Amino acid sequence: MIEVVGLGKRYGRTTAVRDLSFTVRPGRVTGFLGPNGAGKSTTMRMILGLDRPSSGHALIDGTPYRELRHPLRKVGALLDARWVHPNRSARDHLRWLARTNRLPPGRVDEVLDQVGLTAVARKRAGGFSLGMAQRLGIASALLGDPEVLLFDEPVNGLDPEGIAWIRGLMRGLARQGRTVFVSSHLLSEMSQTADELIVIGQGKLISQSTVSEFVAAATEHTVRVRSPQVERLQKALVHKGATVEQDGATLVVGGLSSAEIGELAAAHGVVLHELNPQRGSLEEAYMRLTAGAVEFGTS
Amino acid sequence: MNLLAVERIKLFSTRSPWFCMIGALGLTVGFASILAIKSEHVSVGATQGMYLLGLMVVMVMSTLAVTTEYRFGTIRTTFQAVPRRTGALLAKTTVVALVAGLVGEVAAFGSLGAAKLLQPGAALSLSTAADWRAVAGSGLVYALAGVMAVAVGVLVRQSAGAVAILLVVPLLVENLVGLIPDLGAKIQPWLPFQAAGAFLRGTHEGAPYSPWGALAYFAVLAAVLLGAALVVAKKRDA
Amino acid sequence: MRLLNAERIKLLSTRSTWWCALLAVALPVLFALFYASQAGDFLTLNVGTTQSGYQFGLVLVMVLATVSITSEHRFGTIRGTYQAVPSRVPVLLAKAVLLAVLAGLIGELAAFGSLAMAHLVQPEVDLAVNTATEWREVAGVGLVYAVAAVLALAVGELLRQTAGAVALLLGYVLLAESAVREIPGVGEQVARWLPFFASRVFLGSAEGEDATVSAPYGPWAGLGLFAGTTLVLLALAAVVARRRDA
Numbered sequence: 001m002i003e004v005v006g007l008g009k010r011y012g013r014t015t016a017v018r019d020l021s022f023t024v025r026p027g028r029v030t031g032f033l034g035p036n037g038a039g040k041s042t043t044m045r046m047i048l049g050l051d052r053p054s055s056g057h058a059l060i061d062g063t064p065y066r067e068l069r070h071p072l073r074k075v076g077a078l079l080d081a082r083w084v085h086p087n088r089s090a091r092d093h094l095r096w097l098a099r100t101n102r103l104p105p106g107r108v109d110e111v112l113d114q115v116g117l118t119a120v121a122r123k124r125a126g127g128f129s130l131g132m133a134q135r136l137g138i139a140s141a142l143l144g145d146p147e148v149l150l151f152d153e154p155v156n157g158l159d160p161e162g163i164a165w166i167r168g169l170m171r172g173l174a175r176q177g178r179t180v181f182v183s184s185h186l187l188s189e190m191s192q193t194a195d196e197l198i199v200i201g202q203g204k205l206i207s208q209s210t211v212s213e214f215v216a217a218a219t220e221h222t223v224r225v226r227s228p229q230v231e232r233l234q235k236a237l238v239h240k241g242a243t244v245e246q247d248g249a250t251l252v253v254g255g256l257s258s259a260e261i262g263e264l265a266a267a268h269g270v271v272l273h274e275l276n277p278q279r280g281s282l283e284e285a286y287m288r289l290t291a292g293a294v295e296f297g298t299s
Numbered sequence: 300m301n302l303l304a305v306e307r308i309k310l311f312s313t314r315s316p317w318f319c320m321i322g323a324l325g326l327t328v329g330f331a332s333i334l335a336i337k338s339e340h341v342s343v344g345a346t347q348g349m350y351l352l353g354l355m356v357v358m359v360m361s362t363l364a365v366t367t368e369y370r371f372g373t374i375r376t377t378f379q380a381v382p383r384r385t386g387a388l389l390a391k392t393t394v395v396a397l398v399a400g401l402v403g404e405v406a407a408f409g410s411l412g413a414a415k416l417l418q419p420g421a422a423l424s425l426s427t428a429a430d431w432r433a434v435a436g437s438g439l440v441y442a443l444a445g446v447m448a449v450a451v452g453v454l455v456r457q458s459a460g461a462v463a464i465l466l467v468v469p470l471l472v473e474n475l476v477g478l479i480p481d482l483g484a485k486i487q488p489w490l491p492f493q494a495a496g497a498f499l500r501g502t503h504e505g506a507p508y509s510p511w512g513a514l515a516y517f518a519v520l521a522a523v524l525l526g527a528a529l530v531v532a533k534k535r536d537a
Numbered sequence: 538m539r540l541l542n543a544e545r546i547k548l549l550s551t552r553s554t555w556w557c558a559l560l561a562v563a564l565p566v567l568f569a570l571f572y573a574s575q576a577g578d579f580l581t582l583n584v585g586t587t588q589s590g591y592q593f594g595l596v597l598v599m600v601l602a603t604v605s606i607t608s609e610h611r612f613g614t615i616r617g618t619y620q621a622v623p624s625r626v627p628v629l630l631a632k633a634v635l636l637a638v639l640a641g642l643i644g645e646l647a648a649f650g651s652l653a654m655a656h657l658v659q660p661e662v663d664l665a666v667n668t669a670t671e672w673r674e675v676a677g678v679g680l681v682y683a684v685a686a687v688l689a690l691a692v693g694e695l696l697r698q699t700a701g702a703v704a705l706l707l708g709y710v711l712l713a714e715s716a717v718r719e720i721p722g723v724g725e726q727v728a729r730w731l732p733f734f735a736s737r738v739f740l741g742s743a744e745g746e747d748a749t750v751s752a753p754y755g756p757w758a759g760l761g762l763f764a765g766t767t768l769v770l771l772a773l774a775a776v777v778a779r780r781r782d783a
Contacts, residue, residue, distance in 0.1 A: 045375075045536070045537075050375055050378055050379060050537040051537070065382060066383075067382075068382065071381075083371060083372030083373055084371065084372075085368075092308060092312035093373075096312070097376065099308060100301070100380035100381050102301055
């Protein structure tokens with residue numbers, strides 16, 4: 001389990017992450033969603049003890065990362081697949097990494113086999129394609145057979161086959177009861193992989209929910225209503241707890257279904273000229289949710 | 300012990316340290332060989348003529364052992380696997396210092412041995428303490444210089460910058476300071492590589508330290524730099 | 538012109554260029570301050586010795602020039618450059634021209650800055666630049682910096698690797714050339730034909746320092762030798778750049 005409590009990070013005058021709190025539970029894939037520059041990588045680096053938080057803290061099963069005795073046995077992470085010396089072989093890279101946490105040397109060949117790199121294990125990592133580098137990064141994350149796994153944008157730049165492989169791998173790891181925390185800036189990707197979603201924008205938490213809750217909430221539709229007795233209808237709708245935006249004879253109503261609105265109008269004897277449910281796409285909803293939270297948005 | 304093995308694997312699983320070691324040995328032993336072929340009266344001190352060149356190569360190797368980790372991001376992987384950064388960096392320093400010291404000893408005795416082989420008649424036996432220091436002392440100087448180079452690498456994190464500093468200070472700054480008669484002469488013994496040279500080649504009349512004192516001073520400088528590097532690495536974001 | 542502009546933007550838009558340039562001017566001037574303040578009975582201050590710290594700038598200009606090309610290889614921007622300008626030799630030449638101009642400018646600033654600094658510290662010493670020799674000693678620094686920058690560019694292109702190129706260049710300039718002299722017999726013969734020794738013959742700083750080695754050629758021939766070596770290296774770099782996969 002990963003607990004993040006009031007985590008914040010400032011670089012000079014810019015705030016990358018502010019007062020972030022959430023919990024990542026075992027046995028499911030938790031997506032970490034947000035646009036580029038939202039603070040996902042910074043948060044992951046702070047969880048892993050690489051960057052020092054300006055405020056708050058992150059705990060792995062109740063312990064700060066830096067106090068873990070053999071961290072790789074507890075937490076495996078893939079932050080950047082290019083963090084490998086190009087002139088060192090894949091096998092040697094894993095060999096030194098295994099030694100740091102006293103992992104049996106046999107583990108190196110096991111994980112190489114698991115990610116399908118056995119054939120190129122003695123080749124220099126600098127010559128690897130992005131897909132192979134990503135596999136090597138995943139091999140280093142799996143090396144200590146950890147209960148907690150963090151992946152930062154693991155499918156970026158991969159071909160469909162590679163993407164499918166990583167999705168399957170993450171689901172499998174979660175099924176084994178591990179905590180799997182995956183970041184992405186693509187909602188479509190997350191909706192296919194994750195069970196739960198933590199959404200951030202501009203370093204702040206936007207929501208934590210299951211994927212289906214998020215989708216329902218994000219695409220929660222509004223209803224366009226046109227009526228000659230718009231004032232009377234609006235009063236009735238607000239009384240029912242709906243949100244109403246007025247634009248001349250047209251109302252955009254949130255919080256009630258079209259059926260409920262129709263019945264309400266009938267009960268109050270209001271004539272309707274139009275009753276039109278509006279449903280946004282998932283991506284649209286996501287963009288709206290993180291809108292203003294987009295750091296490098298094009299306007 | 301475990302962390303030492305880690306750093307050993309890291310250092311020897313890439314090519315450039317091997318090139319540097321071979322380069323350092325080739326330059327020093329090669330020069331001593333040429334010298335011995337050309338001159339019948341080659342002395343113990345003369346066989347060590349290229350110690351500085353070998354030292355520079357070893358310092359480049361040592362600093363690259365750190366700066367390449369920063370360049371390729373493996374320092375983050377390292378700190379992720381070993382969150383106690385001081386321990387990880389001390390292990391690296393130890394391995395680099397041991398390797399540098401070994402290269403220094405092989406270079407020194409290799410130079411002497413090559414000269415002996417090529418000019419058997421020359422007086423090349425190590426008879427005095429000064430002779431021993433001039434030859435066997437190389438390893439100590441190389442090891443301490445390796446520590447300094449690791450420390451500079453951690454502080455600068457950048458190959459070009461670290462290499463430039465490590466070459467310019469001993470070869471240019473220290474020599475130019477010597478140009479100035481009064482003040483320069485007073486400062487010069489306290490420059491790190493002048494002190495290392497005084498240990499190997501003996502101190503001049505009026506030097507503020509004995510040869511071993513000069514080495515101790517060199518060691519203190521290395522320790523101070525390393526201390527600064529460890530503090531900085533601990534505080535900094537990886 | 539278009540190429541020169543592109544290279545100028547690339548060169549001047551990185552921080553390391555500015556840092557190197559700033560230090561390359563500041564360090565020789567600071568050394569002149571230090572030197573002049575200590576000058577007296579045992580340390581002669583004249584036009585030539587105000588330039589004692591010129592090697593600081595030389596080294597930094599060479600680092601600047603090397604990094605300008607090796608960093609392109611490191612970050613892969615060289616591929617973008619070659620995509621935009623497929624003929625590689627003009628790219629290399631544009632870089633060479635630009636670096637030579639920048640390094641020359643840095644050299645003149647450092648040289649005249651050092652002279653002015655020494656004059657400020659010791660106003661009573663006559664530091665007027667009158668003779669051709671004195672002009673060479675001061676204004677020549679810019680020429681030497683310019684040629685050295687192109688030489689460093691060529692080596693950078695050949696090695697494509699920052700640490701290796703910087704180590705090789707600095708080790709060569711600061712140590713290897715004088716180490717050659719130590720080889721008995723041939724050493725002194727060889728040493729007088731080496732490029733950076735020749736550059737010091739041009740600047741007139743070779744005499745005092747290299748008592749054992751004297752040059753069989755004049756100062757301008759020294760610059761010619763230095764520039765000639767550089768051109769050979771640059772040509773080699775151009776050939777290699779054209780043949781190699783980017």
